[in-house]
Amino acid sequence: MPDPISDTPFTQHEGQSNNSSAHDNKDLLIMGGGLAGLTLAIQVKQAHADIPITVLERQQHPVDEAAHKVGESTVELATYYLSEVLGLKQHLDEAQLPKLGLRFFFRPNPEIAEQDRFKNTLEIGAKTLPHSASYQLDRGILENYLAEKAQALGVNFIDGAKVTEVSIGKRTKHHHVKYVSREGSATQATPYWLVDACSRRSPLKRLQGLKKNNNHDVNAAWFRINAKLDLNTLAGQTLANNEAGPARWFSTNHLMGKGYWVWFIPLASGSTSIGIVADEHLHPFDTYNTFDAAMTWLRLHEPVIADFIQPYRGNLQDFRVLRHFSHDCEQVYSSDRWFLSGEAGAFLDPFYSPGSDLIAISNTFITAMIKADKENDAFAQTTVVFDRFYLSMIRNTLPIYQNRYxxxxxxxxxxxxxxxxxxxxxxxxxxxxxxxxxxxxxxxxxxxxxxxxxxxxxxxxxxxxxxxxxxxxxxxxxxxxxxxxxxxxxxxxxxxxxxxxxxxxxxxxxxxxxxxxxxxxxxxxxxxxxxxxxxxxxxxxxxxxxxxxxxxxxxxxxxxx
Structure with a gap:
């Protein structure tokens, strides 16, 4: 089946004349109605109620709970963004799970038998909720809620929309985006501001040749099980001392190994998310790129976990993979009024759950740039500063992961x-x-x-x-x-x-x-x-x-x- 993004023709032009009275307005079009696109729409609308905003999302809503998207763990920055900047604290408290930080399990030495993984372990993790809150997110539940909230604020949210053509307006000219609705009608939009929040498919990045390799060759596979798989039930002698108690269930758990880590994340829908992230040079992708292969890989490297999952194979909700997921970008913001948000720009590694942080920072920068442009307040200079800071942040963070697995x-x-x-x-x-x-x-x-x-x-x-x-x-x-x-x-x-x-x-x-x-x-x-x-x-x-x-x-x- 053709990918509506990958097969989209893109052009760059000096702009076309715009005679419609609609062009008197400075409007915003966001391609991509996932976490990045919807939160940006809400943030901009709350700051500038007069700006018309349209969000194009290729999936139809409501989306599935649990088995919708990865990126389920937040840390403190993203939590502040969601709860305080966007005002979603009530939703997070009522519909999502509180998170008891990041938790790590190490074998005290390589001689420890694999079957004793949890009987003799070095465990690092909080036993009570941190001073600053964070959450485990069921992305399906969250994105359905965000779509409803955005529409209630007056955002035009169009789900089931397939983008068919994009062209970038230079300088003061409007951009052009053609798309087909889920009913099959073709429409052309001519937004003043254009945001690409299409994750790694990013049409604007591809259009302008902005993709940049960062030489961090890591892959991931993950799946959701429709059951509560609680690591506390694996308690051996050390865990039976139970200093952490029920904290493990509410944590983003990392099982650490040479060249890899395995995550265990609880979801509010009652499911458990399990993922393998590994260095390609130490654990080739084709050794865990299907569910059966992943179970074989787990039996070799984490046999206790494989045995734990085995009785629940019939509860498998999905299986997904992402190869060479780490990527950089030459530029993320332009004074030509186009911007990349979230993974459309850059993404490094999920080890410390930074994905939602990058969305929060990028969306906040974009909102500030729109304000500067709207108020004729040094917009071009503002764009340069935010672009430089964001890319410096990405590149200063890369050494945390690169060559460390x-x-x-x-x-x-x-x-x-x-x-x-x-x-x-x-x-x-x-x-x-x-x-x-x-x-x-x-x-x-x-x-x-x-x-x-x-x-x-x-x-x-x-x-x-x-x-x-x-x-x-x-x-x-x-x-x-x-x-x-x-x-x-x-x-x-x-x-x-x-x-x-x-x-x-x-x-x-x-x-x-x-x-x-x-x-x-x-x-x-x-x-x-x-x-x-x-x-x-x-x-x-x-x-x-x-x-x-x-x-x-x-x-x-x-x-x-």
Missing amino acids: EMFDHATVMPVKIAWDFAVYWSFTAFLFIQDRMNNASELLKLLRYFEDMGRKNEQLQSLFSEWARKAPNQSTATYIDPFDIPELDVLNKGLCQDLNADDFEHQLRKNLALLDGMHNDIIGIVQRDFPMLVSNTVDHQPGSISTLLDRIGYHTAVTA
């Missing part, structure tokens, strides 16, 4: 990496967004130097983690770690939603960065002491919370053995 099983270095990655996110990216500092181009320009300095420091540490993991023994104690027992993480998460004025914000940002510097120096100092050949910039090591963490998991005993 090989160390995903490392039970001593990975806990340190996770603590550092949490700290960077809560001290800067999530903090800036939740404090409403990402909706103003001039504010962002002032913060860009902090961001680029953070990127350099993060890239250095991410490379060091990999080198450290190759040298340090992959051996820890079987124990439970609550990340909020690490003082910096507790302070940073708690501080996300403070009500800060401009002076207080600057002061808190500096405090956050000082906490990061302390963690950075502790990590460098540990590696400098144990593997001096890996460190070129020496520090005066003052042991801190990272040293304490490594003591708890038995690192110093292992490295000196």
